[in-house]
Amino acid sequence: MNTENTLPAGGARRPEATNRRHLPLGVREYLWQDARLRQQLETAVNRTFRTWGYNTVILPMFEFGDMLTTRTHAATHDRLYRFLDMEGRTLILRPDMTAAVARLVGTRLAGMEGPFRFCYAGSVFRHEETSGLEYQQEFRQAGIELVGSADAMADAEILACMAAGLNACNLSDFRIVVGHADYYGGLLDALGPQPSDARQLRWAMHRKSEHALARFVESCRPSPRQRATLENLLTLQGADVAGLLERAAGFCLNRRMESALRNLRELTELLDAYGILERVTLDLAEYRNLEYYTGTTFEFLLPDSAAVAGSGGRYDGLIGKFGRSRPAVGGILHLDRLVRAVHANQAPQALSPKPPLCLVGQTKSGVALESIGKLRQQGLDIVVHTDPLSESGILDMGRSLEARVVADWCDQTQFFHVLACALPEYVGPMDLSRFEQLLEGLQRTELSVPEQSTTRMAGDDV
Amino acid sequence: MSDATCRRPLRISLPKGRLADDVARHLRAGGLDVPDFSASRQLTLRTADGTQEYIQSKPTDVPTFVVHGGADIGFSGLDTLREEGVDVLEPFTLPIGICRISLAGPPAWRDVDLHLKDHLRVATKYTRLASDWFVSQGINAEVIKLNGSVELAPLTGLSDLIVDLVETGRTLQANGLVELQHVLDSRVVIIVNRSASRLRENEVNRFLGCVRPGSPGA
Numbered sequence A: 001m002n003t004e005n006t007l008p009a010g011g012a013r014r015p016e017a018t019n020r021r022h023l024p025l026g027v028r029e030y031l032w033q034d035a036r037l038r039q040q041l042e043t044a045v046n047r048t049f050r051t052w053g054y055n056t057v058i059l060p061m062f063e064f065g066d067m068l069t070t071r072t073h074a075a076t077h078d079r080l081y082r083f084l085d086m087e088g089r090t091l092i093l094r095p096d097m098t099a100a101v102a103r104l105v106g107t108r109l110a111g112m113e114g115p116f117r118f119c120y121a122g123s124v125f126r127h128e129e130t131s132g133l134e135y136q137q138e139f140r141q142a143g144i145e146l147v148g149s150a151d152a153m154a155d156a157e158i159l160a161c162m163a164a165g166l167n168a169c170n171l172s173d174f175r176i177v178v179g180h181a182d183y184y185g186g187l188l189d190a191l192g193p194q195p196s197d198a199r200q201l202r203w204a205m206h207r208k209s210e211h212a213l214a215r216f217v218e219s220c221r222p223s224p225r226q227r228a229t230l231e232n233l234l235t236l237q238g239a240d241v242a243g244l245l246e247r248a249a250g251f252c253l254n255r256r257m258e259s260a261l262r263n264l265r266e267l268t269e270l271l272d273a274y275g276i277l278e279r280v281t282l283d284l285a286e287y288r289n290l291e292y293y294t295g296t297t298f299e300f301l302l303p304d305s306a307a308v309a310g311s312g313g314r315y316d317g318l319i320g321k322f323g324r325s326r327p328a329v330g331g332i333l334h335l336d337r338l339v340r341a342v343h344a345n346q347a348p349q350a351l352s353p354k355p356p357l358c359l360v361g362q363t364k365s366g367v368a369l370e371s372i373g374k375l376r377q378q379g380l381d382i383v384v385h386t387d388p389l390s391e392s393g394i395l396d397m398g399r400s401l402e403a404r405v406v407a408d409w410c411d412q413t414q415f416f417h418v419l420a421c422a423l424p425e426y427v428g429p430m431d432l433s434r435f436e437q438l439l440e441g442l443q444r445t446e447l448s449v450p451e452q453s454t455t456r457m458a459g460d461d462v
Numbered sequence B: 001m002s003d004a005t006c007r008r009p010l011r012i013s014l015p016k017g018r019l020a021d022d023v024a025r026h027l028r029a030g031g032l033d034v035p036d037f038s039a040s041r042q043l044t045l046r047t048a049d050g051t052q053e054y055i056q057s058k059p060t061d062v063p064t065f066v067v068h069g070g071a072d073i074g075f076s077g078l079d080t081l082r083e084e085g086v087d088v089l090e091p092f093t094l095p096i097g098i099c100r101i102s103l104a105g106p107p108a109w110r111d112v113d114l115h116l117k118d119h120l121r122v123a124t125k126y127t128r129l130a131s132d133w134f135v136s137q138g139i140n141a142e143v144i145k146l147n148g149s150v151e152l153a154p155l156t157g158l159s160d161l162i163v164d165l166v167e168t169g170r171t172l173q174a175n176g177l178v179e180l181q182h183v184l185d186s187r188v189v190i191i192v193n194r195s196a197s198r199l200r201e202n203e204v205n206r207f208l209g210c211v212r213p214g215s216p217g218a
Helices: A032-051 A065-072 A098-107 A152-168 A181-191 A195-207 A210-220 A224-235 A241-249 A255-273 A335-344 A366-377 A391-401 A432-445 B017-029 B059-067 B078-084 B107-111 B127-137 B152-156 B170-174 B194-199 B201-211
Strands: A062-064 A082-084 A090-093 A116-125 A138-147 A175-180 A280-283 A296-301 A310-314 A328-334 A358-360 A382-384 A405-410 A415-421 A428-430 B010-015 B044-046 B052-057 B073-077 B089-105 B120-124 B141-145 B161-166 B178-192
Touching: A032 A116, A032 A138, A032 A152, A032 A335, A062 A065, A065 A090, A065 A098, A098 A116, A098 A138, A098 A328, A138 A152, A138 A335, A152 A175, A152 A255, A152 A296, A152 A310, A152 A328, A175 A181, A175 A255, A175 B194, A181 A195, A181 A224, A181 A255, A195 A210, A195 A224, A210 A224, A210 B089, A241 A255, A241 A280, A255 A280, A255 A296, A296 A328, A296 B194, A328 A335, A358 A391, A366 A382, A366 A432, A391 A405, A391 A415, A405 A432, A415 A432, A428 A432, B010 B017, B010 B059, B010 B201, B017 B059, B017 B073, B017 B089, B017 B178, B017 B201, B052 B059, B059 B073, B059 B078, B059 B178, B073 B078, B073 B089, B073 B201, B078 B089, B078 B127, B078 B178, B089 B201, B107 B178, B120 B127, B127 B141, B127 B161, B127 B178, B152 B161, B161 B178, B170 B178, B178 B194, B178 B201, B194 B201
Parallel strands: A175 A280, A358 A382, A358 A405, B010 B052, B010 B073, B120 B141, B120 B161
Antiparallel strands: A062 A090, A082 A090, A116 A138, A138 A328, A175 A296, A296 A310, A310 A328, A405 A415, A415 A428, B044 B052, B073 B178, B089 B161, B089 B178
């Protein structure tokens, strides 16, 4: 190798990175209240998923590239993070969880009868195109997959379960946009256009551009019936679900389009039964990754947020690419975007660590540490300072941490000496059992500075 | 209905400058109560009934406001929209602000096959639009960013050619340049934020109905 022309790692084009706070674009770092909030949201969502019978599955962070890319990510393969293992084989950081679940079910679970319900939470990695909206490379997702049912009941369950997940986060003001891969797919069958033409049609659908659609119609010389379907395509969207389905029926060009509408009609009846039909916007000109989705597709939107909060759909063809074929449907929520949605409903908040219930000055006494250990087992949070401090020093520390109780252990008397307390009458020395009672009592009454954190959520056990 | 849950009026982003008067005239012809920004120093103005809020910004910022949801609807030139490359809905165009983006240069370039040139230098303020177009044409070109007076570039030897907006062609002529090829036919396009089109469906549709060319009043 000609080392003269080889740049040192990181390249010589940029100045040495002197700013150590600098992170790569598109990753997230959360502190204190923010970290707690995201964890609470994740817990709330996952707890909801589990109450619907979904079992947690833990999936690998990276897999063999040829396993995933050729089977599932042909369309997005240029957006994957790739690297090599010791033997030179390509590995990819998981770009989504669904493919991994499909591989797992298609291979290891091939011998078992379904259905399977899986839920998961974790990060996925993609170079996201900079559509001007947001640059993200690490996405934290919580998702569910229902494998083994082709019935619309399964699609409805996924939507209702995700809706319940959002409700558990107090984000109940969502909208669900539902489309169907077979309506567009059937239209393409009927037109039989060249691939380049299809791209133009997809562009028109994606941008809802009447101008681009008119140009496509001119170029593909449709029959009068096809023309009517195309010219009305962009109007087949809205919240009037029943009316839309009726109108769309008049524009079907083949069985595939008809079956898409039949499927959607069934689905909307079920969503009505689940009580979420009023949240649904139907869009038959919705175009999403056709290599992946074979039936219903959907997106969740939250008010005042331009980025989608969640998405998913039916992917009956995917598992068969790995092994025994089965129908499946699933969806994910973007936890980072849920964090932003919660923040959008609040005034900005200064970040600080959570105040402990009690701060104890440095002690190496086994008696004291055992007593503190017992209290911690009951869920009380107690910080033992690790370095020696004077009495005034530990008081200052307690104030800055906003601890409700500040105490020192006295080895001679075997007493805790309470130096400061939210209930001032308790300041003074006390034995182990009184100290324990005090802390338990304080925890129960929550006499403290009220916690600045957000609204309590269903899964608030963090 | 979803629209009821939104806390602020429908926000519309208007461009300052060249397109401002034409757009405002078109909206008023559609029966919309567009406030007069020249009479105020405020950057946001509400309609008398409080249902709409208009903001005025640099034309290149209109797509940015709309894609991020800072505004629900915006009016932009197709040239600006393609240059900004943002992911928004663009339901229809309006017959105003009509112009074209062209490749231009000294007359001697008329006879040159650009595909055969090895190192073509092109000055423009539309760097993304120009690069995309050269790629689509299979022409290798180095695009140089200028923020104005682009015609100066070939005159000073900064570049061989330019990609620029042409309305009448008089500026080109005055500087001894000629149009070589059409890059884009531009006009005003109405753009809509993707989420707003779902979350404020009724308001957005009502507004689009007033602005659509050929609708009563417009």
